[in-house]
Amino acid sequence: MLDDPTFASLGGWPRAVALLTRQALEQAIGQFWTTRPATLGVAGCSMKTQLTCLPAYLRPDLAREVSYVWAALSNACHYHPYELSPTSGELSGWIDTTAALLEAMASRTA
Amino acid sequence: MDDALLDVVLARLDERPLDEHAEGLLLAACEGDEALDAALRGQVRDRPERGAADGGDEPAGAYLRSVAVQGFRGIGPAATLELQAGPGLTVIAGRNGSGKSSFAEGLEVLLTGELRRWRGLSAVWRDGWRNLHHADDTRLAAGLVLEGAGPATVERSWDTGAPFAESRASVQVAGEQRTGLERLGWQDKLVTYRPFLSHSELEAFFSTPSELYELLFSVLGLEDLTATEKRLNAARREREDGRKAVGQELPGLLARLESVDDERARACREALAGKKPDLEAARSIAASSPGARPEGELGRLRQLSQLAAPAKEEAGEVATALREAAEAVTAAAGSQAGRARDLAGLLRSALGHYRSHGAGPCPVCGQSAALDERWRERTEREIARLDEQSAQAQQAHDQAAAARARARGLFAAPPDFLAGPAAGAADPRTALTAWQAWAGHPGEDAPDHLRLLAGHIEQAWPALAEAVTALAADAQAELRAREDRWAPLAAETAAWCGRAAAAEAAAGAVPALKKAITWLKDANDDIRNDRLAPLAVQARAIWSRLRQESNVDLGAVRLTGSSTRRQVDLSVTVDGAPGAALAVMSQGEVNALALSIFLPRATIAGSPFRFLVIDDPVQAMDPAKVEGLARVLEQAARSRQVLVFTHDDRLPEAIRRLGITARILEVTRRRDSAVSIRPMLTPVEQQLRQAADLCADAALPANVAARVIPGLCRLAVEAAFTEAARRALLDRGRPLADVEADVAAADKLTKKAALAMFGDASKGGDVLPRLNAWRRSAADTYQVLNKGAHDAHSGSLRALVSDTRALTDLITQKLR
Numbered sequence: 001m002l003d004d005p006t007f008a009s010l011g012g013w014p015r016a017v018a019l020l021t022r023q024a025l026e027q028a029i030g031q032f033w034t035t036r037p038a039t040l041g042v043a044g045c046s047m048k049t050q051l052t053c054l055p056a057y058l059r060p061d062l063a064r065e066v067s068y069v070w071a072a073l074s075n076a077c078h079y080h081p082y083e084l085s086p087t088s089g090e091l092s093g094w095i096d097t098t099a100a101l102l103e104a105m106a107s108r109t110a
Numbered sequence: 111m112d113d114a115l116l117d118v119v120l121a122r123l124d125e126r127p128l129d130e131h132a133e134g135l136l137l138a139a140c141e142g143d144e145a146l147d148a149a150l151r152g153q154v155r156d157r158p159e160r161g162a163a164d165g166g167d168e169p170a171g172a173y174l175r176s177v178a179v180q181g182f183r184g185i186g187p188a189a190t191l192e193l194q195a196g197p198g199l200t201v202i203a204g205r206n207g208s209g210k211s212s213f214a215e216g217l218e219v220l221l222t223g224e225l226r227r228w229r230g231l232s233a234v235w236r237d238g239w240r241n242l243h244h245a246d247d248t249r250l251a252a253g254l255v256l257e258g259a260g261p262a263t264v265e266r267s268w269d270t271g272a273p274f275a276e277s278r279a280s281v282q283v284a285g286e287q288r289t290g291l292e293r294l295g296w297q298d299k300l301v302t303y304r305p306f307l308s309h310s311e312l313e314a315f316f317s318t319p320s321e322l323y324e325l326l327f328s329v330l331g332l333e334d335l336t337a338t339e340k341r342l343n344a345a346r347r348e349r350e351d352g353r354k355a356v357g358q359e360l361p362g363l364l365a366r367l368e369s370v371d372d373e374r375a376r377a378c379r380e381a382l383a384g385k386k387p388d389l390e391a392a393r394s395i396a397a398s399s400p401g402a403r404p405e406g407e408l409g410r411l412r413q414l415s416q417l418a419a420p421a422k423e424e425a426g427e428v429a430t431a432l433r434e435a436a437e438a439v440t441a442a443a444g445s446q447a448g449r450a451r452d453l454a455g456l457l458r459s460a461l462g463h464y465r466s467h468g469a470g471p472c473p474v475c476g477q478s479a480a481l482d483e484r485w486r487e488r489t490e491r492e493i494a495r496l497d498e499q500s501a502q503a504q505q506a507h508d509q510a511a512a513a514r515a516r517a518r519g520l521f522a523a524p525p526d527f528l529a530g531p532a533a534g535a536a537d538p539r540t541a542l543t544a545w546q547a548w549a550g551h552p553g554e555d556a557p558d559h560l561r562l563l564a565g566h567i568e569q570a571w572p573a574l575a576e577a578v579t580a581l582a583a584d585a586q587a588e589l590r591a592r593e594d595r596w597a598p599l600a601a602e603t604a605a606w607c608g609r610a611a612a613a614e615a616a617a618g619a620v621p622a623l624k625k626a627i628t629w630l631k632d633a634n635d636d637i638r639n640d641r642l643a644p645l646a647v648q649a650r651a652i653w654s655r656l657r658q659e660s661n662v663d664l665g666a667v668r669l670t671g672s673s674t675r676r677q678v679d680l681s682v683t684v685d686g687a688p689g690a691a692l693a694v695m696s697q698g699e700v701n702a703l704a705l706s707i708f709l710p711r712a713t714i715a716g717s718p719f720r721f722l723v724i725d726d727p728v729q730a731m732d733p734a735k736v737e738g739l740a741r742v743l744e745q746a747a748r749s750r751q752v753l754v755f756t757h758d759d760r761l762p763e764a765i766r767r768l769g770i771t772a773r774i775l776e777v778t779r780r781r782d783s784a785v786s787i788r789p790m791l792t793p794v795e796q797q798l799r800q801a802a803d804l805c806a807d808a809a810l811p812a813n814v815a816a817r818v819i820p821g822l823c824r825l826a827v828e829a830a831f832t833e834a835a836r837r838a839l840l841d842r843g844r845p846l847a848d849v850e851a852d853v854a855a856a857d858k859l860t861k862k863a864a865l866a867m868f869g870d871a872s873k874g875g876d877v878l879p880r881l882n883a884w885r886r887s888a889a890d891t892y893q894v895l896n897k898g899a900h901d902a903h904s905g906s907l908r909a910l911v912s913d914t915r916a917l918t919d920l921i922t923q924k925l926r
Contacts, residue, residue: 041810071769
């Protein structure tokens with residue numbers, strides 16, 4: 001979506017990108033809970049709860065970084081009066097960070 | 111120059127040597143004015159040893175414990191902002207007009223006596239410094255923790271009606287006498303490491319290139335290098351100016367020398383007019399006495415001035431002698447003296463003849479037998495009589511010869527110097543004519559020449575005497591006139607030569623000074639950028655956080671130029687292409703860049719201020735940058751006490767959203783400027799709230815809740831103990847770095863508790879008894895939490911959260 005110019009003519013694409021990225025991150029977090037039986041149920045909790053619990057199961061600095069990016073994405077997904085949509089630069093930055101986090105989380109799940 | 115900096119200079123001298131003279135001057139200039147003067151006078155000193163510098167300790171630091179403001183700006187009745195001494199982020203939020211900025215400004219005025227924001231503003235702005243509702247009693251105070259001294263209170267107050275500039279400030283260190291603010295030793299440091307940054311300053315950060323240069327340069331501690339360069343330059347300029355000033359006097363002096371008709375002036379001019387003035391020659395000419403050199407016009411004038419005619423008495427005597435000799439000669443000629451002498455000669459010849467040939471006839475007349483013995487006797491008697499007669503004639507002859515000889519002595523030829531043209535007012539021609547007339551005396555052939563000579567003397571001498579005396583007087587006057595004209599000029603020339611020689615000698619050091627200056631300029635450039643490098647790295651890291659989507663990339667930060675051309679060289683690329691930093695940036699980006707430079711500068715090692723106060727950094731910032739800002743502040747708060755004042759909720763919101771550990775206070779103002787402060791969020795509260803939220807989430811599996819919630823509760827208690835531990839350790843005046851090391855080393859709850867209670871992390875065994883003494887339930891909660899970290903909690907989690915809240919309240923209350 002970021003690279004394809006056809007999307008540029010459509011309004012709202014930045015939020016769509018943010019939404020998709022956030023979904024990917026949330027899915028990864030959800031998957032993280034399902035990799036161990038004890039935490040299976042956490043995946044059904046609110047995202048806030050999940051993020052609060054994350055440091056207890058994941059390296060704290062990694063958990064913190066996940067929280068930062070999720071909060072930033074979440075902010076970009078919602079409409080805020082007087083705030084403009086995120087720029088493509090910001091978005092690709094978040095995508096890169098999310099990808100890196102997914103990889104890091106996946107390697108910690110084992 | 112401080113030893114560390116001198117070491118850098120010495121090390122660089124090893125790498126890039128200077129010649130001995132230039133190096134001596136450089137090192138002397140490093141030492142100070144007196145040393146440089148001595149070195150310029152030729153004093154040689156030993157090169158200082160390298161490695162004299164020790165590590166360079168951080169100065170005694172300070173944290174803030176509270177800021178109290180009364181009757182100042184927006185705050186009426188006393189309001190106190192309680193702070194946690196130690197590293198950490200505190201956000202003070204309040205609407206515009208709530209009085210929050212009055213705390214920031216109050217603190218700045220308290221410590222510095224002024225408000226930077228007011229500089230350049232009209233009096234209308236400044237006059238409102240007293241609070242309208244509480245104008246009689248203005249008082250600012252701050253609680254500090256001083257490294258090595260413990261708690262202290264700084265206070266500043268004004269008398270009723272006193273103007274802003276007339277305040278009294280004092281500091282009270284625990285256990286010491288109340289003293290002036292100089293006790294803190296912060297006067298210069300408040301400028302160099304200024305820990306305050308207001309929004310208006312953010313905006314003005316880049317207003318003048320030289321000011322930004324000063325902001326950065328002052329923290330590098332290189333003032334000594336600048337001072338050294340100034341010292342060398344002053345010495346160089348003094349010498350060059352001295353030489354130039356002397357040189358500028360020369361044309362005037364030459365013109366004056368030319369205006370005087372005097373051979374010495376001409377000679378001096380010739381000596382000085384060349385490409386390289388011959389100072390020694392000019393000086394010796396100017397110093398010589400008049401006519402010391404006999405050649406030339408002055409020598410001639412001197413001879414003329416000493417010229418004299420034969421003395422009157424001598425001339426008279428000679429004339430008399432001539433006349434007397436003439437008389438004697440005449441008398442001798444009239445008598446028989448001449449005949450007698452002739453006759454005596456004749457008779458002597460006859461007597462000779464008689465003796466040779468014997469008696470006989472007269473050889474003259476032939477009369478026979480005329481010569482005989484009787485004739486001989488008679489003739490001898492006759493000769494004796496005749497001899498007496500002739501002696502008189504001889505005497506007259508001799509007298510005439512002597513008189514002639516004396517006369518001849520009078521008639522010397524005119525001296526050579528009398529010939530020739532007039533020398534100024536001294537015209538020798540009349541005298542020459544008279545002299546020639548005098549010398550042209552009558553010859554000695556005439557029978558009456560003795561009388562003629564006497565007549566010549568008597569007739570010619572008066573004219574000669576008159577002409578010669580007049581000439582000598584004229585020559586004397588001319589000499590004196592020339593001397594009068596020349597003497598001041600000679601003095602001036604000699605003095606100038608002396609000055610020129612001195613200036614020339616002093617200027618001999620200029621090439622060495624120039625070498626030292628060039629060397630230092632080079633060194634200055636490198637050294638300052640070496641020192642700036644770590645700061646620049648931090649600035650870039652902060653910028654990369656703050657810039658978010660900005661396409662401006664900050665590269666190297668360098669200080670370039672000097673004096674009026676000094677500036678900060680911010681190398682910036684826009685979408686990868688180099689650009690002029692400030693031209694392409696929005697105001698928000700400029701603010702972010704300013705903050706990127708302010709933070710590393712305010713947190714540099716040399717600063718005693720472990721706190722920084724930032725007033726309203728969010729104003730012109732992009733929403734996305736607020737998140738970056740929150741994380742930058744979080745980073746800075748790891749080693750510094752960061753106070754941020756903000757008028758809107760964006761920063762607190764970002765902090766909450768990102769889960770950044772921080773204390774958030776809200777300032778509100780009611781009628782009559784009554785300001786109150788309410789904690790909105792504390793690190794303890796952050797953990798407790800998260801725990802409570804998890805309790806409320808019914809979907810959370812019990813086993814996870816039982817594991818996570820006690821962990822959060824434990825973190826809340828740890829946070830409470832950590833704050834208390836810092837307070838306790840800091841109050842003892844412990845070194846700040848030690849305090850942070852102790853806090854960091856206390857990695858277990860028990861150690862933190864022991865550190866907070868006893869100031870000693872190893873007294874973990876005493877923690878439970880102390881808690882039990884406080885309240886039995888507190889000890890129970892503590893034990894549950896200490897265990898819960900490792901096992902799932904079995905009891906009620908809701909009860910645990912409220913028990914934890916009670917425990918943290920108790921800790922805060924007991925260990926205040």
